[in-house]
Amino acid sequence: MDLFEYQGKQVLARFGVPVPEGKVAASPAAARQVAAKLGGKVVVKAQVQVGGRGKAGGIKVAGTPDEAEAAARAILGMHIKGHRVRRVLVERAGDIVVEYYASFMLDRSAKTFLGMASAKGGVDIEEVAATDPGAIARVQVDPLVGLRPYHVSQLMWGSGIAPEHHKAAGALLERLFAAFLGTDASLVEVNPLVAMAGGGVVALDAKVSIDDSAMFRHPDLEAMRDLGAMGKQERTAKERGIGNFVKLEGEVGVIGNGAGLTMSTLDVVAEAGGRPANFLDIGGGANAESMAAAIDLVFGDRKVRTLLVNIFGGITRCDLIAEGILGALGALGDVKKKIVVRLDGTNAEEGRAILERAAHPNIVAAGTMLEAAQRAVVLAGGRRRA
């Protein structure tokens, strides 16, 4: 789960990371109020989970509450790379001496933690990594050893951060790491980490991603989840607990069990010349109810012309899947759309027999995954490869 900047800063502040004074606002009037309360020059920043908002006009400096209100009015409702701006963060503006970069993340490849720092902050760090890799200091932090003074020292001396900022920036890094551990984050990133004219360093931006598997330890973070930022179908899937759903742009609905098999199903649909309308992995142990809910969800997208159900039973029993499909069709009533069904694995013969007996006009049985994909594509209107 990715946090918005204002949420990330709230969380980092709890662990002692210094952040600018400010508050989130959902309306121009609220932004004005925040600006008035802070007094002096403020920055109004679009809250979107995507980079490049500065270039897109999503960050504006305002000298007065009036200007802050105007800035918020201009920013709220903007679309930045497909993300609609629904909130702005209004913060006190300070005199920045220099911009640095700092982050901790889970390094999947090395199966450890990775800390990074750079004197080249305030710019796209992936670009720095590509053009000037030596400007980024990296240290692997063994999860059992934890962040130690020598890690911080290596990040400070290796990054080119000015020695006069080592103490403050080092302390910030220690707190940032505490936040990383304490929130079960997969990433905490501060870019830019700025040194201010008055002395001291501040996290001027914050990107925090929380491990979804650890949410049971963090009800406070779960409460920050912004379902409003999701699409309607995604939200429904999340709220009703219908597996893992991602909206796509095509007309062939896809339901599979297991992420890998479902991804592979998308691929064979594309290979057959169709375009998948969605990714929906109903997970292990799916049953009649969850199957019915999944079908309901996919057909909620009017662009869907055909549904492809691709199940390889392991824990999941194919007979229950078959019953779920029939149940869903009964509940949906007068559906014209066809469902291509391919069942294999645990209780596949029973499942196929159930469907055969039902002889439902909307159900098309397929013997293999490839055949199923081809049929679904044809039923959805044939090859559309651009």
Next chain:
Amino acid sequence: MDLFEYQGKQVLARFGVPVPEGKVAASPAAARQVAAKLGGKVVVKAQVQVGGRGKAGGIKVAGTPDEAEAAARAILGMHIKGHRVRRVLVERAGDIVVEYYASFMLDRSAKTFLGMASAKGGVDIEEVAATDPGAIARVQVDPLVGLRPYHVSQLMWGSGIAPEHHKAAGALLERLFAAFLGTDASLVEVNPLVAMAGGGVVALDAKVSIDDSAMFRHPDLEAMRDLGAMGKQERTAKERGIGNFVKLEGEVGVIGNGAGLTMSTLDVVAEAGGRPANFLDIGGGANAESMAAAIDLVFGDRKVRTLLVNIFGGITRCDLIAEGILGALGALGDVKKKIVVRLDGTNAEEGRAILERAAHPNIVAAGTMLEAAQRAVVLAGGRRRA
């Protein structure tokens, strides 16, 4: 540094380990006061750093403040295995259902932490280990992994502790481990750990040894150091920072540099038929002042007839040692006792030359360690091997 029971319990209580209500007292009157304040039945326990005080009469139950005062009067001033009782701990007595054992310690051999628990508590655990090793559950706790639920589970199920006490005893173990880490202990031992009639478990005794090297992190524990419990010479050595001193029973004083060499010197003195009066390792980097102070300390024991100084210079410079010896002899004035000196290693020739030039009547130069030991033994009155 070993803590007294009452100190150990104070420390464990800070980490949430349940201990009986009580207070230390240095006089019968004070013991009476504590008993009166606690009300009801109390236990009066001798505070000595040695086992077997129960059998020696150092633990008495008292039903009234009068009885408590009488018990304290009987116990204070007792000698238990050579330790004089200077304080008693007066604690509320409870109804004990069963006695268990629990400890965490540094396992030098395995270079890790060792946790132990047993349903056979309240008795000498070394005896249990010898006669019924299966009654003691042991788990190694990797210092980087720390104490985890499975360790506690193994200690509970492996020890024979009754399942109805697992939860409370397990929680106590977790806190005991926190105390072990938090105090840089080399040992925390609770024997007995008792289950009470009213439910709950309590640490009825506590043995805590703190790593002297970690004392810089624990000024609060350093303040608990009881110099009064040491011998006079030991206390002087500690207070004046004169290396590592241990009082022994013989007549040949020994000063060496380095623990191994000094131990070896004791051995060769014994081999030559003498009895060492002390162990004094003046450590690396000894100089004229520390040498003079060391000689002063050893001659403080009237039983010492001769002093053997055995120095192998590494960091230590033998010329400074020679100057220290001459300086000490000058300051001590009219000393009749001889000092046998053997110098080798860094600046040994300079050191020997200094002594030769001084030609002090009390100084006897020896060429080798064995020769030095033989001379010292002869000068102290010859072979005394029993």
Next chain:
Amino acid sequence: MSILLDSGTRVVVQGITGGEGTFHTRRNIEYGTNVVAGVTPGKGGQRAVDGRVPVFNTVAGAVEKEGADASLVFVPARFAADSILEATDAGCSLVVCVTEGIPALDMARVYPHVRAKGVALVGPNCPGLISPGKANMGIIPGEITGPGPIGLLSRSGTLTYQVMYEMWTRGLGQSTCVGIGGDPIVGSSFIDVLERFEADPETRVVVMIGEIGGDEEEKAARFIRERMTKPVVAYIAGFTAPAGKRMGHAGAIISGSKGTAQAKKEVLEACGVAVGVNPTEAAELAIKALG
């Protein structure tokens, strides 16, 4: 000799008295797996799975009394990391963790300890492993495969079954099939398993099933080029996955340009690995590689 697991392996099941634990242990036993013990704290002394398996309070007990040397973990996510450590310290040389949803931080702390102890950890969030005709540890359906010369390894669950099934319908069985799991941090990596297949005389061809995200496949590709003599065939899922969107388990996050299915395919092919465009073609490539 199969890799990691064979009929001699003495398996203890952690969480054996839970619903999943009982169900899959029964299936594993019926397959022929030598399940010698189960562990559920507080149920020591009982017998589980229709009275067939003695239950212990601790893995140490199961190791001591029944000589267990491999553990299969069905414990709920918030306790599973602890269970892996317990099995490791009790002396199991193989630990298979099926559990899904273990926090990555927990696994990050488990991994270096397990590795230092030299234990082969498979998973978590994996279907387990099967040496067809010998033993099955986990949830892979045993009936869709049989013994044969193919070593199969995969980050995925059901997709693995699909590939096994594609092979089996063509008469092709496996020496061992290992689902390494799709979580951000898993125990055995592709390389760890490839190394074992290379050394395994029963394995003639290796089939590797990858997916988008991470760089496991790229690292494996270089390992194959430099260190393997046996032919390796691959299949990668996720060509149609949109960049930056999450697809199910955490192993499937695209991070920039690296980690795409296309990038993985290119690296694999550059290292001499034939990559099928779908599971069917992957199975057919494996047959071809057998010659």
Next chain:
Amino acid sequence: MSILLDSGTRVVVQGITGGEGTFHTRRNIEYGTNVVAGVTPGKGGQRAVDGRVPVFNTVAGAVEKEGADASLVFVPARFAADSILEATDAGCSLVVCVTEGIPALDMARVYPHVRAKGVALVGPNCPGLISPGKANMGIIPGEITGPGPIGLLSRSGTLTYQVMYEMWTRGLGQSTCVGIGGDPIVGSSFIDVLERFEADPETRVVVMIGEIGGDEEEKAARFIRERMTKPVVAYIAGFTAPAGKRMGHAGAIISGSKGTAQAKKEVLEACGVAVGVNPTEAAELAIKALG
């Protein structure tokens, strides 16, 4: 080839600008040791020890720029554990820590990490090691020994010098002399070093110097019986030490009956190791063992 240290070893000194660091680095350089760098955070870019050694802010820097592969640690006790970890993670394969007084808890946390990384740690609270005629890392006086066929290992400091000196006055030098340190938790144990001496063609006889406390000597005795072909001679200090009293460093605590000098002597002799009653006899036994 000596064990652990020879003239090719590229040494970085951590804490080089401190008093002890400067003093002993100078002595080590004068002995011929290849000291390529020093580390003191904040003094990177300067030169230490009479301008002879470039100083870096981090060990990683010294490794990168000067190819350091071994670190000698003279850092104060409260920072020394961190320094050992830093050298380990920077890629040094040998770390020698002279520092005395490091909390045991810190070392308990350092040891498993260092071990998992395969680094040879000598110390802490040790005099270091010397391969006479080649290189000297630490505080052992180089002038009391010379090259020869004896491998020497010891838990003690000055007692080691005593034994070296006893040998050298008899014309006997060493291949390498390793002071493993007397703290409760040290990196390399007797067994680790014995294993290297056994494999070292320059070493013909091994002399081991132990003392009361712990069970290092007993474990070493069993290792010698089972795994060593070269003769081993021992000396144990502390026969006269009273039970239960502490004698200097923490390595010298008697724990009950086990750990006494007498018990150690008996186990060693039962395992075929000749034990001298004093340093002189130990040296003479070594000459005899050379044949």
